[in-house]
Amino acid sequence: MRRASASPSARILLTAVALCLAAAAAPAQRINLPPVTRHRLKNGIQLMLMEYRRAPTLSVEALFPGGASGDPVEKAGVAAMTADLLKRGTSSRTAIQIAEEIDFLGGSLNAGAGDDSLTVSLSVLSKDADAGLNLLADVIRRSVFPPEEIERERQLALAGLQSLPDSPEETATRVATETVFRGHPYGVFRTIASVKRITRDDLLRYYQRFIVPDRLTIIAVGSFQIPQMIEKLRARFEDWTPSGSAAPTVAEARPTPRQLVLIDKPDATQTQVRLIRPAFRRNHPDFFAAELADAMLGGGFTSRLVDEIRVNRSLTYGIGSRFRLHKYGGFLAISTFTRIETTRAMLDALNGVLKRTAERGFTSEELQKVKSYLAGMFALGLQTPDALANILSDIALYNLPADYLQTYLTRLLAVPLADVNRIARAYCRPESFSVVLVAPVAKISGQLKGLGRFETRPITAVGK
Amino acid sequence: MTRHTLFRCAVCLTALLAANANAQTLKVERLQLKNGLTVLALEDRSLPTVAYYTLFRVGSRNERPGITGLSHLFEHMMFNGSAKYPPKSFDRIIEAGGGYSNAFTTPDTTEYYEEFSSTTLDQVLRLEADRMRALRLDTQNLEQERSIVKEERRVGYDNSVEGGMYETLWNNAFVAHPYRWLPIGFMGDLNAIRLEDARDYFRTYYAPNNAVVAVVGDFDTKQLFAKMRRYFESIPRQKPPRPVVNSEPPQRGEKRILFHRAAELPAVMIAYRGVSFRHADDPALNLLALILSHGQSARLYRRLVYEKQIAAAVNATNDSRIDPGLFTFYAQAQPSHTAAECEAEIYAVLEEIQRNGVTERELQKAKNVVRAGYVDNFKTNFGRAGLLTGYQANWGDWRRYADYLPRHDRVTTADIQRVARRCFTDRTRTVVTLVPQRNAQSGEAPR
Numbered sequence: 001m002r003r004a005s006a007s008p009s010a011r012i013l014l015t016a017v018a019l020c021l022a023a024a025a026a027p028a029q030r031i032n033l034p035p036v037t038r039h040r041l042k043n044g045i046q047l048m049l050m051e052y053r054r055a056p057t058l059s060v061e062a063l064f065p066g067g068a069s070g071d072p073v074e075k076a077g078v079a080a081m082t083a084d085l086l087k088r089g090t091s092s093r094t095a096i097q098i099a100e101e102i103d104f105l106g107g108s109l110n111a112g113a114g115d116d117s118l119t120v121s122l123s124v125l126s127k128d129a130d131a132g133l134n135l136l137a138d139v140i141r142r143s144v145f146p147p148e149e150i151e152r153e154r155q156l157a158l159a160g161l162q163s164l165p166d167s168p169e170e171t172a173t174r175v176a177t178e179t180v181f182r183g184h185p186y187g188v189f190r191t192i193a194s195v196k197r198i199t200r201d202d203l204l205r206y207y208q209r210f211i212v213p214d215r216l217t218i219i220a221v222g223s224f225q226i227p228q229m230i231e232k233l234r235a236r237f238e239d240w241t242p243s244g245s246a247a248p249t250v251a252e253a254r255p256t257p258r259q260l261v262l263i264d265k266p267d268a269t270q271t272q273v274r275l276i277r278p279a280f281r282r283n284h285p286d287f288f289a290a291e292l293a294d295a296m297l298g299g300g301f302t303s304r305l306v307d308e309i310r311v312n313r314s315l316t317y318g319i320g321s322r323f324r325l326h327k328y329g330g331f332l333a334i335s336t337f338t339r340i341e342t343t344r345a346m347l348d349a350l351n352g353v354l355k356r357t358a359e360r361g362f363t364s365e366e367l368q369k370v371k372s373y374l375a376g377m378f379a380l381g382l383q384t385p386d387a388l389a390n391i392l393s394d395i396a397l398y399n400l401p402a403d404y405l406q407t408y409l410t411r412l413l414a415v416p417l418a419d420v421n422r423i424a425r426a427y428c429r430p431e432s433f434s435v436v437l438v439a440p441v442a443k444i445s446g447q448l449k450g451l452g453r454f455e456t457r458p459i460t461a462v463g464k
Numbered sequence: 465m466t467r468h469t470l471f472r473c474a475v476c477l478t479a480l481l482a483a484n485a486n487a488q489t490l491k492v493e494r495l496q497l498k499n500g501l502t503v504l505a506l507e508d509r510s511l512p513t514v515a516y517y518t519l520f521r522v523g524s525r526n527e528r529p530g531i532t533g534l535s536h537l538f539e540h541m542m543f544n545g546s547a548k549y550p551p552k553s554f555d556r557i558i559e560a561g562g563g564y565s566n567a568f569t570t571p572d573t574t575e576y577y578e579e580f581s582s583t584t585l586d587q588v589l590r591l592e593a594d595r596m597r598a599l600r601l602d603t604q605n606l607e608q609e610r611s612i613v614k615e616e617r618r619v620g621y622d623n624s625v626e627g628g629m630y631e632t633l634w635n636n637a638f639v640a641h642p643y644r645w646l647p648i649g650f651m652g653d654l655n656a657i658r659l660e661d662a663r664d665y666f667r668t669y670y671a672p673n674n675a676v677v678a679v680v681g682d683f684d685t686k687q688l689f690a691k692m693r694r695y696f697e698s699i700p701r702q703k704p705p706r707p708v709v710n711s712e713p714p715q716r717g718e719k720r721i722l723f724h725r726a727a728e729l730p731a732v733m734i735a736y737r738g739v740s741f742r743h744a745d746d747p748a749l750n751l752l753a754l755i756l757s758h759g760q761s762a763r764l765y766r767r768l769v770y771e772k773q774i775a776a777a778v779n780a781t782n783d784s785r786i787d788p789g790l791f792t793f794y795a796q797a798q799p800s801h802t803a804a805e806c807e808a809e810i811y812a813v814l815e816e817i818q819r820n821g822v823t824e825r826e827l828q829k830a831k832n833v834v835r836a837g838y839v840d841n842f843k844t845n846f847g848r849a850g851l852l853t854g855y856q857a858n859w860g861d862w863r864r865y866a867d868y869l870p871r872h873d874r875v876t877t878a879d880i881q882r883v884a885r886r887c888f889t890d891r892t893r894t895v896v897t898l899v900p901q902r903n904a905q906s907g908e909a910p911r
Contacts, residue, residue: 054510054843055839055842055843056839057839087760095760095770096761096766096770099759099760099761100761102759103758103759103760103761103762103829103833104761104825104828104829104832105832105836106829106832106833106834106835106836106837107836124836125836125839152770152773155773155776155798155799156769156776156798158799159729159776159796159798159799160776162728162729162799163727163728163729163776163796164728165726165728166625166726166727166728166729167624168623169619266726267725267726267901268623269618269622269623270615270618270619270622270623300555300559300564301543301555301559301565302552302555302556302559307552310612311551311552311608314607314608314609314610314611314612315611315615316612316615317612317613317615317616317619318615318616318619337615337618337619338615339614339615339618369556369559369560370559372559372560372561372562373559373560373562373563375562376513376561376562376563376580376581377562377563377564379513379562380513380562380563380564380579383511383843383844384843384844460902
């Protein structure tokens with residue numbers, strides 16, 4: 001494969017959504033997507049529905065605000081384990097029966113906890129919509145958390161944490177996130193100790209507080225008639241009594257001071273490199289300017305980082321930048337790796353690209369090209385029901401404007417160079433980035449002289 | 465990089481059948497240029513975008529010791545300029561056209577693709593023709609990509625426990641066949657490959673008669689074909705590449721390899737001799753792999769992860785290729801359990817299938833999984849383009865995609881039991897056992 005960067009997979013799916021994707025210079029930039037129908041059930045559940053006719057499939061997401069950021073620190077992992085347990089037994093189905101039913105449909109039923117939400121997602125062929133929705137409603141509403149299933153999931157979670165040192169990439173990303181969000185729930189990850197402390201009562205408490213109809217949004221995209229889909233969801237969810245529980249509250253993430261961290265992985269022949277710094281929340285007026293700056297800095301093959309670090313200097317196979325924006329805060333991160341001997345060369349090169357970007361900004365030529373690029377990628381990326389469901393889910397979770405999809409291109413293309421360069425000045429100064437390296441300390445120390453003092457930890461201490 | 469072409473195509477195919485009632489009548493038009501280039505066109509004007517896909521019939525299977533990794537290294541070099549286009553212009557043109565490009569190398573093929581706004585199609589045709597005619601093959605291009613590919617090797621194999629085990633498995637399962645090395649190649653060979661090797665490769669394998677192109681999306685087929693003739697037809701045909709000889713001798717006993725690597729949990733990889741994707745038993749082996757490891761209701765997951773709780777992860781894969789490949793298993797042990805326990809339990813599950821077969825419901829479930837999986841893949845221009853090139857290259861006719869679903873639907877539980885008995889014999893087995901060396905601290909902190 002030619003590319004392995006931190007940016008999303010290059011594999012883009014394409015379907016029959018009609019859209020207009022002219023060059024950036026063209027006057028009309030419109031996306032003709034089917035409309036989103038919003039409907040509220042009597043118990044307050046919000047529905048967002050979009051018909052999607054080309055493929056006979058159904059994608060559903062049930063979005064519950066309040067994800068891992070609701071975990072007590074000493075019991076980090078409660079939300080994730082609750083999500084894992086939803087599929088592990090209901091009042092009418094055993095874990096095996098649930099697995100057997102969804103597998104027989106050739107579909108998927110997954111639950112996962114993100115930073116701001118817990119999401120249960122279903123994907124089936126349209127002909128299996130009823131069977132799939134029955135399962136979805138059952139795992140959401142009637143999960144029973146059998147003790148032996150909790151122990152099974154606990155053992156799997158512990159195995160994952162124990163083998164974390166085998167993945168320098170994952171370790172580097174985790175430590176970088178812990179560093180930039182230090183002191184905030186976004187920076188708290190589950191550990192072997194915290195997973196061991198979680199009890200069934202903790203899971204039930206989370207389930208009763210967060211997996212409730214009060215703030216639930218259900219998103220469905222597929223080949224269905226809107227009234228029929230409303231009816232199907234009403235039949236399965238409208239008799240669910242609201243809990244009256246308070247909405248989850250999370251503090252805004254505050255900027256953290258810069259840190260230098262070196263994680264010792266003695267057998268590595270390559271250094272994993274993360275540069276990370278605080279940014280802002282997802283629902284922020286600078287979102288579009290940040291998208292553009294991000295793509296010019298480390299988005300496609302012609303971005304500054306790929307061009308300088310990979311193409312001109314052959315220092316890595318993969319490099320990318322990413323503004324990762326949550327509900328209450330975000331960060332800008334650069335992810336890459338290089339062989340041990342060129343670690344300093346990599347850090348100096350990154351420093352050079354960032355410094356130039358912060359001081360001189362981007363050019364109007366770069367901006368024009370990246371607008372075409374992002375406009376095209378946005379359109380190409382919207383063409384499967386799963387992708388559409390994901391965007392609708394973001395709209396609900398981050399309170400984005402109702403016409404977000406329809407106005408995305410207009411707003412993207414309207415961003416002036418001055419705004420993008422304001423972002424560059426504010427967020428690209430190299431000295432504002434924390435640095436996280438995963439490498440063999442004994443072989444790398446000499447290269448880090450003069451950079452400041454790195455806090456050093458063995459890789460086996462991460463996640464413990 | 466090790467993604468398997470045929471499997472992906474197969475996945476695309478059923479999507480087509482499930483998604484479109486008249487799938488059998490896909491309106492593909494075929495153009496055969498005088499220089500041997502095959503072009504397949506599928507118009508779909510529903511979106512103003514185009515997927516352009518090129519498959520060259522060359523992969524690590526066509527390499528020899530000393531140049532392992534060249535097919536993949538060459539794949540990288542294809543993006544760095546040609547006679548009329550200086551370095552970096554390829555990506556600039558594609559990205560400015562609202563698109564992306566990429567490529568991958570398998571043991572059997574090297575495949576290139578891009579999706580972009582249809583207004584960019586003419587530029588893309590010129591770019592593609594120019595790099596097929598006159599790629600810029602110089603030292604700068606080679607050295608730039610050599611370093612990048614070595615980093616790719618380090619990240620995917622030298623610093624990945626599972627990647628290292630996987631490479632060791634294939635290195636040892638084969639004696640004579642080029643499948644014994646992976647497309648990434650050996651580090652020593654990556655260091656040794658010369659510009660001359662790359663030039664030979666280009667002449668031999670990147671000839672128009674060794675390629676299939678599919679274009680799917682928003683264009684007029686007549687105009688497309690006229691342009692294909694104008695831009696591509698004068699690229700000279702070359703002598704067909706020398707056929708790959710499969711001299712792999714029969715395996716007459718189990719091979720066991722210990723793999724020492726810093727790791728936290730024990731793991732094991734097991735391989736049995738597989739079949740060619742053209743073999744009549746290939747669909748039964750695909751379905752068997754699903755019965756064994758698709759989802760949490762599959763036999764291996766249930767036994768090793770759920771019931772016995774000795775494994776943290778387990779999977780089975782039928783890796784069929786032009787020549788017979790491997791049917792492989794991977795299991796990672798839970799803390800305080802061993803690779804040996806996982807291995808023994810996998811064998812117990814296989815023996816049960818050999819003895820008692822599988823149920824009708826299990827087989828139907830696997831067939832449903834195959835069918836449903838296709839829908840997700842076939843909606844896209846990109847997916848259809850990959851499907852067409854794959855069937856044209858591997859089966860000699862793009863229409864053969866229509867056989868895929870019937871081939872799977874015909875499989876019976878008796879077939880599953882028969883192939884399980886034939887495939888899973890300890891004499892043709894190769895086992896790689898991870899011997900974890902504990903991660904330890906290497907030295908003191910820098911000042």
